[in-house]
Each structure stands twice: as C-alpha cells, then as structure tokens.
Amino acid sequence: MKKINFKTQVAFAFVGFLALALVSCERGFSDEITLATYPETPEVFTDFPVGLTDAFFVSFDPAGGANVNGFGTDENEAYKGNSSIRIDVPDSGDPEGNYIGGIFLDRGNGRDLTNYDALTFWAKGAITAEVGLFGFGTDFQGDKYAVGLNNIALSTDWKQYTIPIPDPTKLVQEKGMFIFAAGTASTNGLGYTFWIDEIKFEKLGTIGQVRNSIFSGEDVSMSSFNDAIIQITGISQTRNLGDGTDVTVDIAAGYLDYESSDLTVAKVNELGQITIVGAGNAVITASAYGIETAGSLTLTSLGDFTLPTAPTHAAADVISIFSDVYTNVNIDFYNGYWEPWQTTTSNDFDINGDNILSYDSFNFVGHQFSDPTVDASDMTHFHMDVYIPGTLAAGAKLKVTIKDFGANNEDGGGDDTTQTFTISGADLSGDAWSSIDVALSLSSKTRVGQFVFENDGSDLTKLYMDNVYFYKQ
Amino acid sequence: MNFKNLRESSPIQQLSLLGLAVVFGVFTTSCNPDETQVVANFTSTITLQEEFDVDLNDSIWGYEEGTGTDGWGNNELQHYTKRADNVVIEDGMLKITAIKESYEGAEYTSARVLTKGKFEQQYGRVEARIKLPSGKGLWPAFWMLGSNYDVVGWPQCGEIDIMENKGSEPTIVAGSLHGPGYSGGNPVTKQFQLTDNRFDSDFHIFGIEWTKDYVNHYVDGVLYNHITRDDVPGEWVFDQPFYIILNLAVGGNFDGAPTDATVFPNHMLVDYIRVYAAK
Known part of the structure; x- marks a missing residue:
C-alpha cells in the first residue's frame, strides 16, 4: 500500500x-x-x-x-x-x-x-x-x-x-x-x-425529478425573539436516476433560494441563517428554479429578548459548561437525546452572539462533558440561569443532578456519585430569567461528567438555559 | 440515416429536414432495413394536425371515463374523468394529470382521450411530441385500437402501441403490436432506451410508420422496431382503420402500484399529434 x-x-x-x-x-x-x-x-x-x-x-x-x-x-x-x-x-x-x-x-x-x-x-x-x-x-x-x-x-x-x-x-x-x-x-x-x-x-443526462426539502420536509413552528439567529436544517434533495431508483443527498444551504413572508419579522441569507428582526409572524420557505421546496418554518417572534445578567466571577474561578462569557470545557453534548423515554428537543438560538440553550417538549435532558471529565475539587458552587417562556405552570419544578463518574471515569459501573436538588416554582419565573446558585455537596468531585435536568413530572415543558458553570466563592 | 441530431430543432425545422431526408431515403431504405433506416417516408399529405393550441376539438376527440372492467382490463387503479383537473389544454399542450385523491371509490384520477368514431385511419404515419411523467406505477401511453373493436372485441381488433412507458423506467419506452395469439403479456414488442436523457426531462417524438407490410416504431427519428406481417405469430389484423388513444394510467399490470415516493400530481404533456397518409 x-x-x-x-x-x-x-x-x-x-x-x-x-x-x-x-x-x-x-x-x-x-x-x-x-x-x-x-x-x-x-x-x-x-x-x-x-x-x-x-x-x-x-x-x-x-x-x-x-x-x-x-x-x-x-x-x-x-x-x-x-x-x-x-x-x-x-x-x-x-x-x-x-x-x-x-x-x-x-x-x-x-x-x-x-x-x-x-x-x-x-x-x-x-x-x-x-x-x-x-x-x-x-x-x-x-x-x-x-x-x-x-x-x-x-x-x-x-x-x-x-x-x-x-x-x-x-x-x-x-x-x-x-x-x-x-x-x-x-x-x-x-x-x-x-x-x-x-x-x-x-454529464449523464439521465438524472431527473428534483425534489428539495428543508426541515426534513416538515412544516415546523417555533417562537423566538429579536436578534435570534436560527439555522435552517434538514436540507436535502431527492433525484431519480436513469434506472428509476431515487437517491437522496444532504445538500448545503447554498443550493436553495430562501424567502421570508415578512421581512420586518425575519430575514434569511444564502447560508440558510434566519435572523429575527422584529415582532410578529413570518413563514420561511425555500425554492430552486421556482420549484417549491417541501418543508417550512413558521416563526412567531415575541419581540425583544432580555438576556440574563452577565456573570461577574473571575474566569480563573470558573469551570464553564455552557456560557459565552467563559471558555467552555470540551463538551460531548447539551442534549443526549436519550432513548427511549426522552421527549426533549433542542431549538437553540443565538441573540447577538449570546448562545441560548432552548428545550421544547421537555421532560428530561442531559449535558455531558466526559472527554475529559472535570476536576471541580476547587469549586464551591453550581450556577445556572433559567428562563421559562410563557406563564409558569402551577407546580412547576426543575430537578438537577450533578454526577461524578468515579474511579472508572465513566458513566455507570457502580462507582458514580451524585448531588441532586430540586428548584421549586417559587425560585422560577414566567417570561423572566432566574439565577440559580447551589453549593456543591458532592463527596467526590474530581471526575464530574454529567448534568441531568428533569421536570420531575411537572408541567414545566419548555425552558431556556444559559451560563451553566461551577465557580469558587 | 440517423436523425438524432434533430432533437434540438424546432418542429418546423424538423419537418423540413425530414423532407430532405426522404430524398436520401429513396436510396437507402431498400437496402438497409436496420436502425439507421429512414423512418419518415410519409410526409406529403397531413391528415390530422392537432397542435392543442385551443380547446380540445370535440369533433376529433372524445373521453373515456370511469374505471372500465377490472381497471380497464389491467387492474389499473385510476378513475378517468374529463374534469379540467385531469385533462386540459394549457400553454399550447394537452396536459393529462394523474392525481392521488379519493374519487368514487378509486384512489387516483386521470384521463384518457381518444379519436374513436371521429378520426380513424388505415396506414400512414402517426406521431406525437410528448413529455412523459415518471415514477413507479405511472403508465403513460400513446396507442391505437382497430375501429372494429366494438364488433370483434380485443385482441381481434388489433392494438398498435406507439409508445408506452413504465414510470419506474424513465429512460425506456416500448413499441408493440397486439393481435389474436400475441396479446396482453405476450405482444410483439421492442424497447428503446435513451442513454443520455430521460423521457420526463424533455419532449420526445414517438411515432410509427404503418403500411400493409409492416409497422415501424421510432423515437426522435431513430427507428428501433420493424415488425412485418411475417413477424407476428398469428393473424395480421392491421389492414383496417385504427383510432388514437392518449392516456395516463396509474397502477396496473404493467408497472405495478405506485409507492410513497411516486410524485402526485404528475403530468403527461402532449405538444402535438400529426398524422400523415401513407403516400
């Protein structure tokens, strides 16, 4: 060779x-x-x-x-x-x-x-x-x-x-x-x-039937805010080859033309990035050569979005999992799509460079940072900012589990230790940010690798998250 | 003589070039009855020129509606209608549209138009310029039946399939003759395949030249099927007037049922039909 x-x-x-x-x-x-x-x-x-x-x-x-x-x-x-x-x-x-x-x-x-x-x-x-x-x-x-x-x-x-x-x-x-x-x-x-x-x-000449899709051909809806940037996903094209078989390929956004039904609400560029510019409703569609593309996004912009108060801890005193203020550790995922029981989907967005995690159909979701795990032995507290869109449901609660992977440095295996606490509705607000700070009580925190967030059976089904980190007080 | 290079010409250019070709044809036809043979011998007397520029002329065209017997004998799934949704003249073309919809017990609708009892001819040249649909389970056809169909029935009346296509095979068409002893799944037939184009991407010309001795099938001026009286394994039933049929079937014995990937609605576009006398 x-x-x-x-x-x-x-x-x-x-x-x-x-x-x-x-x-x-x-x-x-x-x-x-x-x-x-x-x-x-x-x-x-x-x-x-x-x-x-x-x-x-x-x-x-x-x-x-x-x-x-x-x-x-x-x-x-x-x-x-x-x-x-x-x-x-x-x-x-x-x-x-x-x-x-x-x-x-x-x-x-x-x-x-x-x-x-x-x-x-x-x-x-x-x-x-x-x-x-x-x-x-x-x-x-x-x-x-x-x-x-x-x-x-x-x-x-x-x-x-x-x-x-x-x-x-x-x-x-x-x-x-x-x-x-x-x-x-x-x-x-x-x-x-x-x-x-x-x-x-x-140049085969035998390829026909252009069928393009955005959002995997689905008509999806989402609400968002001014200045949010949303990437069009699930862009594909199906063609019919000369032998009659179909072939579907993922294609870059640049192959399609995009249109917003209301440019005072949302604009789309050639990279398939949607920017929300005003309050109201807009439908995003695509086409190529005037041929309509399957799939669309119906956007409801709720207007200006209030960002959480920026953290003020010195960078040296922070181990950041998700924040634009600090440098984050290496991350496996902010949504593990754990099967079969998880219903939570991600619709993350970006407001003027501040990335926000957005979870819909929320029941539980995990953040994982196992490569490598985090040595939080110098850290004293866990922090996160949570925003509950709409009216806070009665009985809403958010359960948080911080997991240390133990000696085997892997999830499971019988040596994991956890700290769990539940944020009650009294500490959460509808249409506003809540800042959560909890003292770390983990017996071992040299190999922390995972957070699990759960609604614990409550009607808390949608939330935004920002500034998730450990800090030293 | 090969007419492949005529594909991109306008219809008028094609006709004049075909006329020129006939001059050559006189010298070449008799000694070279293969694929390079001149196909357009009959060009002087046009007997039907249907350009589909205005409404479908009801002195020439009629409709067949419904589901026939056993799906028109082929287990076809469509209900034929004459609604504009299924058949209309649009942009100078006859547009037959297959739609997936519940309609009087059928899952699909489409259309079939025919010249039965209105325009029938024995021998000559019959051609149409058509852009086919494609997709598994679609069955577009341009064909003829003998005018004594109602008297002697099928297949005794004879059937000349000028073009039929399986939607699952977008580069292949077939030309066939059906008669007593060679009908249904056992006609005298031959396929023609495009190697660098598709029948659903562009318009193509499908035609026959028919005399008392043979039927020639051609696509875009390329002769691909030459069936003589001796080639049919039964009685030659093609010495009588025939009428023309254009239809887009869905499902049936030819290409099977559509799948979820088959696009509906889907269209068969006919730019023109021209018929010439055999002289």
Missing part, C-alpha cells in the same frame, strides 16, 4: 494564511481584465489523482478522532486500470483515531463543474460494511456547496455509485472534489478495508 501525503486542516490553515498575506500585496485589476475560467477536468482519480497535487488528501482533524494512517493507493486492486484508492477503516478502539475520512482538495483555483450533473465512482468493500459518507463540495473553506450521501452499503464486488449535483450552475469554481468518512458503526467496531476507483464528474 502506497502512502499518499496528507495534510490536516491545521496545515491547510497555514497555507490559507500565506495566501492571505500574498493577496494583500497584489495590485488592483487592470481595465482589460476578463472573468477567469477554470478547468473543466472531469476526472478526480483514475489510476492516480488527476489535476491534483500529491497532497490532495486532507484528513478530518485528528484531534476529533480522525485516523490518518489508513489512506493510500493499492496496485493490486482496481476496477479499471492498475490502481485504486485503498482505505483501511480503523477499529473503534484504535488509539490513533476511531474513524477515517477527509476530502480530496483541488489546491489550485478550483474547477468549473457546470457542465456535469453527477459525481460517479466505483467502490468495493472487503466486507459488506456501510460507509458513513461519500460526497463532494466540501473544501474546508466554507463548504458552501457541500453534498453528502449517507450510510452507503458496500458490496464485495465493484459497484458504481452516483451522486447527483443538486444545481450544477453553482459550481463555477469548486475545490471540494470528493469526501468520505467511514467508521465501524455497521461492523460492531471491527475495522475493514474498502477501495474506490474511477472518481469523476459526468
């Missing part, structure tokens, strides 16, 4: 910095300038990377678990010609990273892909595993036109895959030629090998 050079995003960022420095020295354009055109090279990899440098592979960040050891070419396997790309997916317990993935980057000026309608490639697995992601358009420079096909079943024979280009007219200068990510979710943690060959953009 021949190793191909790779650069991580860190290395790339350095190149970007150099480029920036060079650009700033350039003179202005002359009057005779014509619009640049970019190569239309369709091939990405045949027996070698086409039109790309040796350093075409850019791995996902190893700090995030990407394993950089398993990428190379193989002269003993090829769908066509004498070489293919070989990817060795690591075991789930591999200390050097439990998944492999990255992009094939055009390090030149990019390519003009407007004359193609699909990316095609051949792949073969040593076993019939499922690869998490194949796609293109991710360039680690904004990923404006990213396209991803998820959970692709490999065959142990060579098989061709087709990923439609959602709107070729957008790809006048694309640098993200290919992306893949593969872990072992489908193989019970066992690593495996797969090969990819003949990656190219094509």
